[in-house]
Amino acid sequence: MRIALFATCIVDAMYPKVALATVRILERLGHEVVFPPGQGCCSQMHVNSGYVEDALPVVRNHVRTFIEA
Known part of the structure; x- marks a missing residue:
């Protein structure tokens, strides 16, 4: 696997x-x-501190990177 x-x-x-x-x-x-080479910040700190809208592009990149892996 x-x-x-x-x-x-x-x-x-x-x-x-x-x-x-x-x-x-x-x-x-x-x-x-x-x-995965595109792996970066998962944006947990942004979300946990209330910056959800700012975190969305970062989260999307993270999810996309792992879907493609």
Whole structure:
């Protein structure tokens, strides 16, 4: 199975070993792990702080990127 992994900024900044362990486990189980090149901000911080309209283009890009992966 091909799995597109969403590497969050929080995991990247604070818990990078979690992302590495996730990849290792998935690959050990025989899966192909990919990181979509268009992956960027998911806009969680924008939405959580009430800037939903400003977040929409960013969210759309994120969703589109993973649909195409």
